[in-house]
Every structure is written in C-alpha cells, then in structure tokens.
Amino acid sequence: MIPRMNWILKSILASCLVLAAAESAHALDIKRMTLTNGATLLVSENHQLPMVTVAIALDAGSLRDPPGKAGLAMLTAGSVNQGTRELSATAFDEKVDFMGSSLFVGADHDYATAGFTALKRYEKETLGLLAGILSSPGLRDADIDRKRAEQVAGIKAAEEEPGYIAAVAFAKGLYGDTPYGHLTTGTSDSVAKLSNDDVRNFYRDYYRLGSAVIAVAGDVDASEVKALLEKSLPGPGGAVGAQPQPTVPALAAGLDIKLIDRNVQQANVMLGFIGIARSNPDYYKIQVMNYILGGGMFASRLMKTVRSKAGLAYHVSSIFDARKFPGPFVAVLQTKNQSANEAIKMVLQQMRQMQESPVSDPELDNARKFLVGSFPLKIDRQEQIAEFMLKVELDGLGLDYAERYPKLIESVTKQDVLEAARKYLHPDDALLVVVANQHAAAINTAMLNQTAAGAGGGK
C-alpha cells in the first residue's frame, strides 16, 4: 500500500539537495525559445528512450491564495485536471490512461505546475490533452464539488500524521495570515468555504498561458515541439501582475514554543525561523553552511550527533527552503517522546556551534565536493531535467548556470560559512513546534530557552 505521503515533509525533503553543476560531456544543451503568445519554452533533447516529459509552470501557486481562501490554488489545480469543455472528466481520464501517460496538475507555494510523461508515440495526443485542460478546462460544478470534498477529506486524513500537524502549526507560527502561513492544502474549514466561482476566478486570473514557462525533455525535436505548442497552446495571453512581497509579522523575542498534544509515541519537532529567498546573494554560502549543519545527510553535524552518536532519532535534518520570497529554515526530527528535550537541545547547540567557531577544513572541503560532484545525479532522469529547466528560468539562473555553479560553490570560504551562520541562523529567536504526547515529552521550556541563548546550556 502506498502510504499517503506527508505532502509537506515530502516537499521539504525533496528539495533538500540543491542543484549543482553539469558536465560538458552530457550537457543538457538547453534551447530557449519564446512562443508567440509570450510563453517561454526550454527544450533539452535526448533520444535514448522513446519517451517525453513536459512540465509547465504558472504563476498560480498558493502565494496567490486570497486572504481567507487558503487552499484555493490547490483546489483550482485539482479542478483543472477534470476534463475540458468538450471532454468529461471520466472521458479525459480514460484517454490518458489508455495511452499509459501519466499526467498531473498541482500547486506548490510559488507556482502551479502541470505536465506529463508519455511514450514518444503518444506525445502529440497527450500534449493535446494537457493543452486542452489548461486552455479550456471544464470546471463543471459537479467536478469542483467532488474535488473540494476530496481535498477536505485529504486534509482530515493528513491530520493523523504528526508531521503534517507540525508543518501546519509551523507555517502559521512563522508567517501568520500571510500566504506562506498556510500549507498549499489549506485547512478543512477554509477549503470547505471555497465556492465554485472562486475556482473559476482563480483560473481566469492566474492560468495565463502567455506567461507560462514550459520545459520539455526527452525524445523530441525542439522546433517540432515548438510548432506543436504554438498550435495547441494559444491560451489566454497577457502576463499576471507582479506580486509584492508580503509583510510578515515578527516573531516574539526568544524561543516561541508551540506544544501540540497528540496520542503518538514520537515527538515530531520542527525548529526554525524565516530564512531566505532564492534570489538572496548569499544563497551558495548558505547551502554550504547548511550542508555541514543538517543538510548533508550522514555527513551533517545534526545526523552525527543526534542519530549516530546518541541514537535519538532515525531522521534529523535541516533545510533552507529558498522560495520566491523568503521561505523557512527548519530543522526537523522525530524522537521518542521522552527524549524530545535532549534532542532539541542538541539541535540548538549545533546551531550555536556553527555561529561560534569556524567549520573545519575537511568539513568545508567535503561539503563543496559533494555539492559540486553530485550534480549529475540530480539531472539524471527526464523528470529531473524538466524540473531543472523550470528552475533555471523561474529563478533567473541563466542557461549557463550549470557551468557557473562549481565556481559559485568552490569560492565559499570558512569565513563565509561562519558569517552565513551568524547572519541566517537564529537559535535564540526561533519558533519551536513539538507535536507529541506532551505528558510524556514534558518539554522543559526554561532549559531550552537557556540553551537557545547560549547561557549555561552545557556545551
């Protein structure tokens, strides 16, 4: 059985590893073009397998959820994927499945993405179906009603997962009522209140194909696929208005501790603060610093102390989720209720340690080597290549990003890491969410506050 993946943790961890540099022997050879409707097209041809992957990004993520309408971007994405004006949802699904294509429409914090993987021989037909739902979706009442009920039920189900409960409280605690303050799912209350016209209006306002970014990878011919898109994806032109950065309320000074009581054996801990936007010039210094702290799997200090030495957790890691606007930094771990205090204390101490003394030469060297050397593993499959091209365009990294990346990482020094830790880690001014059996966990707020402030925490 496929466990319902914890939507949030999945996306946090999936983005754990930064993209690094390509090798010239297998360069992606990205071609960038502009369609007549204004959309940007990026193509990377590879003819080894008779299959094609397409990914389209639209400025229609949950950042665009209007106040009080959390979950609208996701409901819209789900509703768009329910057939066209001509094809019912069931007729549409039937066609997609018959070709064996896998087609999706979804929403993230910053963007909505739609796309598919299909056999080469079904490329045109699948592309036609995707273009159909994006440019003239059915958006029938019955289908939206059904998707809304599904989304609410999905949230209710996720509320059994301590990781989801923690992620909801963590987002809310950091960002309040601003758009990053809710998960893309929204809450069961907010979604239940969304109207069918809310969905239709959201689609009308933000599914502007003229400002879409389209990535195509695999067994295609760049000029052919461009012609195909020109024909099948005229869509509404015009760009979506730029969105100002939301003003986020500041955290209270000191550790802000939120305890949530649930009938669980493990305490699920999220500790963090507002981090950085993808456009932050210190991005690469921060990546190296966080690799050493908690992003570097078994090479990270958090893994070494909390897991390998103390045996307190199976999973512990940290990430700077760099988004369009400053996204969260979060350290995540699960440990038996009784050891929650000890594990959290270790995380705080490791963060302070990063700020107090420079990392060692081998640590720095290994972090840089991994970040540079592991890049080819991250653009190995078509799906990854398509996603990489979207990032290159949306984050303005430039088509030569792969070539520039090694230098960006290799130029990071020990001093840079120390400064990044001092500037971007805030153990003494953080939000701590603990979902646990609170009686058993008995969180010691005084001790944790002391550790966070670096006073007598017992290094």
Place this chain on the structure above:
Amino acid sequence: MSTILSRKSCRAAAVIWAALLFCTLAAGFARAGIADGVKTKTLSNGLRVLVLENHKAPVATFNVFYHVGSRNEQFGRTGISHLLEHLMFRGTKKYGPDEFSNIIQENGGMDNAYTTADYTCYFVNINKDHLDVPISLEADRMANFAPQGFESERAVVIEERRMRTEDKPEDALDEQTRAAAFVEHPYHWPVIGWMQDIRRLTLDDVYAYHSIYYSPQNAVIVTVGDFKADQVMKQIEEAFSGIKNGPKPPPMPIVEPEQRGERRIELLHAADLPAFQEGFHVPNFKAGSDAYALEVAGEVLADGKSSRLYRRLVMEKRMVVDINAGLDIRSFDPDLFLFAAQMRPGVKTEDALAEVDREIAELRDHLVSADELQKAKNLEAAQFVFGQDSVFNQAMWLGIYELLGDYRQVDAYLPGIDKVTAADVQRVVRKYLVGDNRTTGVLIPTGMLPKGAMGGGPSGGQVRHIDLTTDEVAR
C-alpha cells in the same frame, strides 16, 4: 503496483520517496531486451556480477544484493536482517562508523540501503568517474565487517519502527493483517521486526548472521552506468574475488499452508479515520501465467483514475481519497494480492469493503472488454519504458530477477503481460480472490487526542483478534 513498499525498511528516510516513485513506475525495460546488453561473470568464490553500460547520463549506480531478508529470520529474532543492514554503515576493521557514507559523499555520491522480506540491497549512485570508490568500500564491508556503536544504532532502529509503524496507522494495520494471513511462513512478521525482538538482538547474533548470509556466494553485484563494462568488470573482480565464503546459508523451506476459511482481525490504534486492508494468497511469477493475469487484474482494478476501484470508491461513492490494489509478482515466495484504503470521515469500512466485493464479483462474473484489457497492457508497457529512465531502477530489477534465478527473466515480463486474455483474468479472480482465501484487517480508530494523562504508555498497537483460524498471531 505498490505493495512492495510496505515490506521495505531502509536506512534513511530519503529513500522511501525514491522507492515510492520506483514502485509506481513498475518494471522497467523496453522490448528490445535489456538483458541482451548485460555482461555477467561468476567469480571464483561464487559471487555473481552483472554489468550494464548505459550512456544516457554521466552517472553510475553500484548495487550489492544479498540474498537475505526477513524471510530468512526466526521467531524471536525478527528484524535482524534490517538491523544488520544498519550496522553495515557502522564501520569495518579499516573504517570507522559512517565513514562509508562520508567518503561516498565527498566523492559526490549518494548511498543508502534497504531491506525487504526477500533481500537486502546496498546502493551507491555516483558520478561515473568515481565508481572505483564504492567498489572498494563495498568489498571492504563484505569482508571486514566490524561495527561500532551497536546500542545506539539499535536505538535508531527502534526510533525508525516508532516512526514507520507505531505512529503510522496504515502501516500498523498492514503488519497485523500480514501476521494473520501468514501463519507459518516468515512473511508473517514485519521486515523491521517486532519491537521486543529488536530489543533482544545482540551484536553476536548480528556477527553470526553476517558470516552466513553476507558471503560472496550469497550476493549479486549489479552496476549500471556510463562506463566501459569490461574495465568495470575487471575492477570488481580484483576487489571481490579474494573474499572468502562463510558457512553455506541454510535453505528456507517453509511453504505457507493453504488458507481454509476467511480470517478477520481488528486493530485498535491511535487514529481518527478507519481503514481496511485485505489480502488474498496468490502465486508469484514462478507460477507463470496466473501471476501475469493477476497483475493485469490489479491494473484494471486500481491503476489510474479510470480504473474500476478509483472510479467507484473515489469518484462515485466518495468513500475514500485513494485506493490501492495489486500484488508484487517478484516476491520470492507467494505473497498477497492486497486491497487497502483509508476511509473518509463518516464512512464505514464495511460499506467500502462491500464495494470492493462488488468489483471483485464484477470481474468474476463478466469478461473485461477488449479495450479495458488493452488499456491495462498499455499502462504496463508505458511504465516499463518510463522505468528505464533511471539507472538505479534498471539495476534494481536486474538484481531482483537474478536473485529469483535469472536476470534474463526481466525481459519475459512484458510478453507475459501481453499474453493475458480476458478469460485469464476471470479465471484467476475466480481462483484466488475468493472469500475462503481472504484475510481482512480493519483499523478501529481510538482517537489522536490523548485521553487524560496518558503517561508514557503505548499509543497504539492493541490488537483484538476475531474469528481466527489459529491463535499463532496472538502471541
């Protein structure tokens, strides 16, 4: 199909999502015959080596499969395969704890491992220029196993079990349903092991287990990537051929006795929503056409939004958000054809189970149409090609088929699916998806909110057995 996932335990969390992805992609090779390109060798110590060139990207994957999983364990010592897998990262005579992973990462690689009921796999995905690194490190830990920090690593595994099973209602239900469905065969217990057993295992147990099962004669190496096969074969031979074998692993002769009559269990667990899982004993691919026909039945029932169960239970009746059905035909011994779903708020499991029954009856009483049969085959064929996009995936399937007897069987998969007729589907549904062969597990939620002062007591796992044909499971 996805049933393999619940029987997999791994060293670190990240691989779970990778596994999920691979499972949904199903098998992975094109009709041309992927096995044709594989170069093989059996080293003097019996170690089998499979090498396949794939020049799609400048990467390589290096996999060591040991022919041991929880199916080789004993009552009272469950979880030892998985604990050993963890300890393989805790050092050798030459390297300290976690040095394996650190060295791999310094070389831009990523490593992990996972244990299933049937086998244990260690893998490294790495830049093609550094393949020599995992080759020498894997040879070292096959020969020079000497872990440090046994107690803390066992504590990690206990945390893993808490995360994976204790605090995950559906996985807790899966464990209990299997325990009821399998009476004698080791598929009775979970891959990660029972909590008590994990606590009882000793370092001596693990050393003994390693010496028997982690011998060259009990392993298969599979590497796929952007390299010259001959050169890599030579490197592997140099690194591994000097490793000596331990005692010969004992056979695992247990055959699950035929189930005679329906079984039903209930699990009271911390949760808000009820869920069910039901399983029917079915053959694996060694049985030939029956297994392929069951695979097609799984496609018709639950693959895609146009599948029968998705349509009925998710779209029309709105009883569940998602439903899974299917089998893993590559299990080493006959396993279960499973149906699993979590209820939406207000839905009773018996109502959803009745709908599942109705769909099974439909397949039993009426032939699937030519179009629907073709759709199922098309889905399989497409997923087969999609799966080849990953060298890791290619290596995984080659390794599994080699452990099952012959890696070339990987190319028999699609032809086997292709031969399935509507009558075959009906035949296997009538033969296997019948009440007397069914075990149903129902999760009864006891609530996510602690009641009063719960103290540190267990939050879930109280099992009530009803109408069991045996009391083995109640131990």
